[in-house]
Amino acid sequence: xxxxxxxxxxxxxxxxxxxxxxxxxxxxxxxxxxxxxxxxxxxxxxxxxxxxxxxxxxxxxxxxxxxxxxxxxxxxxxxxxxxxxxxxxxxxxxxxxxxxxxxxxxxxxxxxxxxxxxxxxxxxxxxxxxxxxxxxxxxxxxxxxxxxxxxxxxxxxxxxxxxxxxxxxxxxxxxxxxxxxxxxxxxxxxxxxxxxxxxxxxxxxxxxxxxxxxxxxxxxxxxxxxxxxxxxxxxxxxxxxxxxxxxxxxx
Ligand code: ADP
Ligand code: MG
Numbered sequence: 001x002x003x004x005x006x007x008x009x010x011x012x013x014x015x016x017x018x019x020x021x022x023x024x025x026x027x028x029x030x031x032x033x034x035x036x037x038x039x040x041x042x043x044x045x046x047x048x049x050x051x052x053x054x055x056x057x058x059x060x061x062x063x064x065x066x067x068x069x070x071x072x073x074x075x076x077x078x079x080x081x082x083x084x085x086x087x088x089x090x091x092x093x094x095x096x097x098x099x100x101x102x103x104x105x106x107x108x109x110x111x112x113x114x115x116x117x118x119x120x121x122x123x124x125x126x127x128x129x130x131x132x133x134x135x136x137x138x139x140x141x142x143x144x145x146x147x148x149x150x151x152x153x154x155x156x157x158x159x160x161x162x163x164x165x166x167x168x169x170x171x172x173x174x175x176x177x178x179x180x181x182x183x184x185x186x187x188x189x190x191x192x193x194x195x196x197x198x199x200x201x202x203x204x205x206x207x208x209x210x211x212x213x214x215x216x217x218x219x220x221x222x223x224x225x226x227x228x229x230x231x232x233x234x235x236x237x238x239x240x241x242x243x244x245x246x247x248x249x250x251x
Pocket of ligand 2: 046176
């Protein structure tokens with residue numbers, strides 16, 4: 001059997017934000033085909049980790065390295081990380097009045113094609129492509145012509161993130177609290193979309209507080225972040241324990 005390829009490797013990562021040290025020696029390895037969940041108390045550095053992997057300029061790596069498919073991307077620009085196949089879905093997706101959702105999606109899609117030396121796709125062909133995706137995730141086509149995320153409900157914003165993720169066919173998708181603001185049905189729905197998207201060539205790293213989401217998405221690994229490091233790693237049962245006993249007890 002062929003060895004699974006290591007997609008992401010983080011070694012001894014230290015991250016500063018506004019001169020405050022947030023991540024303090026974090027290690028993580030994710031192989032293609034794997035699903036990893038990160039849990040942990042508020043303020044433990046989960047979103048910071050997500051942002052630093054995607055290259056957010058405010059988050060400064062002061063020590064350690066991040067590798068993607070073996071390449072050192074510690075100081076790579078965010079666009080180039082995105083073109084390499086890293087996708088970040090935000091905890092709170094921004095609303096962009098005046099930019100239609102479909103224009104935004106086409107821009108993102110074409111920017112990736114350009115990078116791969118492929119021809120840009122015209123609006124009509126893109127419309128066909130995106131319509132297929134939108135049916136797959138049970139989203140109302142009317143959302144394509146609305147302004148990006150403007151007035152979208154929590155669930156709709158999250159669906160839109162999943163739509164971006166599937167259009168870009170990212171190799172590593174990082175989803176930060178995809179469950180925030182969702183009711184149980186929407187949670188089930190979005191988990192199903194994520195599970196349909198996932199395959200042996202893609203990896204997913206998702207951040208959550210909810211045992212429910214862990215049950216739906218069934219990650220291979222569950223990591224608990226605390227004070228800027230991954231303090232504990234295990235499987236789905238770890239999430240169950242957290243649910244029952246709380247972080248303090250486990251850590
Ligand atoms: P989590 O997602 O686990 O709740 P965060 O990564 O959002 O935690 O935050 C970790 C810590 O870093 C918090 O104390 C937060 O206040 C701080 N932090 C994060 N981003 C910034 C920022 N842009 N400016 C100042 N402090 C920040
Ligand atoms: Mg967070």
